[in-house]
Amino acid sequence: MMKFKTISLFLFIVLMAVFNAxxxxxxxxxxxxxxxxxxxxxxxxxxxxxxxxxxxxxxxxxxxxxxxxxxxxxxxxxxxxxxxxxxxxxxxxxxxxxxxxxxxxxxxxxxxxxxxxxxxxxxxxxxxxxxxxxxxxxxxxxxxxxxxxxxxxxxxxxxxxxxxxxxxxxxxxxxxxxxxxxxxxxxxxxxxxxxxxxxxxxxxxxxxxxxxxxxxxxxxxxxxxxxxxxxxxxxxxxxQKDEKLKTTQIPGPLDPYSYANGTLIEPGDDYASGIGWELVEDWQPSDEIGTRSNYVDVPMLVGVYPGEPIRFQFEGNTAGIAVASGPNAGIIEYRIDGSPWKKQDLFTQWSQQLYLPWFFTLASGLESGKHSLEIRLLEEKNLESEGRQAIIRYFYYNAE
CATH class of the missing domain: 3.40.50.1110 (SGNH hydrolase)
Structure with missing residues (x-):
């Protein structure tokens, strides 16, 4: 009987090992x-x-x-x-x-x-x-x-x-x-x-x-x-036991500034009026660095050299830019409603490998109402970057 129990235990262990494998x-x-x-x-x-x-x-x-x-x-x-x-x-x-x-x-x-x-x-x-x-x-x-x-x-x-x-x-x-x-x-x-x-x-x-x-x-x-x-x-x-469709009662937000009304805006000619900016209707990289879908052969607002600021008017509590952050990504300064200028480096740790779609949220938690986002290119650049460009695919904001 003891031998049978030992064998049974051994078989159980083997079977469990196979089961797990x-x-x-x-x-x-x-x-x-x-x-x-x-x-x-x-x-x-x-x-x-x-x-x-x-x-x-x-x-x-x-x-x-x-x-x-x-x-x-x-x-x-x-x-x-x-x-x-x-x-x-x-x-x-x-x-x-x-x-x-x-x-x-x-x-x-x-x-x-x-x-x-x-x-x-x-x-x-x-x-x-x-x-x-x-x-x-x-x-x-x-x-x-x-x-x-x-x-x-x-x-x-x-x-x-x-x-x-x-x-x-x-x-x-x-x-x-x-x-x-x-x-x-x-x-x-x-x-x-x-x-x-x-x-x-x-x-x-x-x-x-x-x-x-x-x-x-x-x-x-x-x-x-x-x-x-x-x-x-x-x-x-x-x-399957319940045939009635039920609607969810949406509770109040955990964060009143959550991005529940997120909106993308493609840049147009009105954003390219500033000196140093150019609207490229079918943008493609000038080098052989890769791109991503929806970030090539599309309109891009390109900051070519430091010049005048561009302005994006919006009504909401959050705003930012979605860019193609490639090997020539530069540094911008931005401000909301005339506040002091802040810097944002557009170069990422992956930018040497790809024109990476990247969302930079430049302002959030704003009071309700109309706001103005200004952006300008700087002469300085990231030491790893090959240029000073800003390649903007979208402005984005969280509507009221």
């Missing part, structure tokens, strides 16, 4: 926080038409888990006509997401389900806690104001710094901030950063050979997809 040792549901329900979107999936948007950075833009979800939805609901919107743009977190929300997410109308991720870029791009809260809350409020029946899922993707935080017993600050917004608006979340960390620590796979990078390998993309699939199955299994 194939990524089945931990249950995905432990990393899912279901708040409210996805009843509305799950109901829409069965009614013949549904619109699903994916808003995030490069991990959303790149092929992988998102394509797997396309297949999941179309196979699970074969009679439904889906409008999938890939609003992922590399390098962009919640602040750009809030200001481009109208253009990129709502371009075909309200969405039934919004997948939202920004935890990686909000951290790597160095956004402050205030910016992170205002950005992610702005996206949520804008979405719910457009259609209170929209379902939202916030996802936290993994990177090495988040893994280190969890291993030290800490919740990464950006995830904590996103979760505060999710709790306030009763939004469900999927914590893939914690899930990947704990699966690696359990010996299911490793980072270097399997998952490989914060831009996951096909193996890592499948880890993401499987967790999302299980989340959706659990949510819709419950939601």
């Amino acid at each position: 194939y990524g089945q040792g931990l249950d995905e549901k432990y990393y899912h926080t279901h708040r409210g329900s996805l009843n509305n979107s799950c109901q829409k999936f069965q009614e013949g038409e549904a619109r699903i948007a994916f808003l995030g950075g490069s991990i959303t833009y790149n092929p992988g888990w998102r394509d797997s979800l396309y297949t999941y939805f179309t196979h699970t609901y074969p009679e439904t006509d889906f409008d999938f919107i890939n609003a992922g743009i590399p390098s962009m977190g919640s602040t750009p997401g809030a200001f481009r929300f109208e253009r990129d997410v709502l371009k075909n109308g309200p969405v039934d389900l919004l997948f939202l991720e920004a935890a990686v870029n909000d951290f790597t791009n160095g956004r402050t806690p205030t910016e992170i809260t205002r950005g992610i809350e702005g996206i949520v409020r804008h979405s719910l104001r457009e259609d209170p029946a929209t379902s939202i899922v916030i996802m936290h993707f993994v990177d090495p710094v988040k893994m280190k935080d969890y291993r030290n017993g800490n919740v990464p600050e950006v995830i904590r901030l996103h979760e505060e917004v999710a709790r306030h608006y009763n939004i469900s979340t999927i914590n893939l950063a914690k899930e990947v960390t704990e699966r690696i620590d359990a010996g299911e796979f490793d980072w270097e050979n399997d998952f490989k990078d914060l831009h996951p390998s096909p193996f890592g993309q499948d880890i993401y997809y499987r967790s999302m699939k299980k989340f959706l199955e659990g949510a819709c299994e419950v939601a």
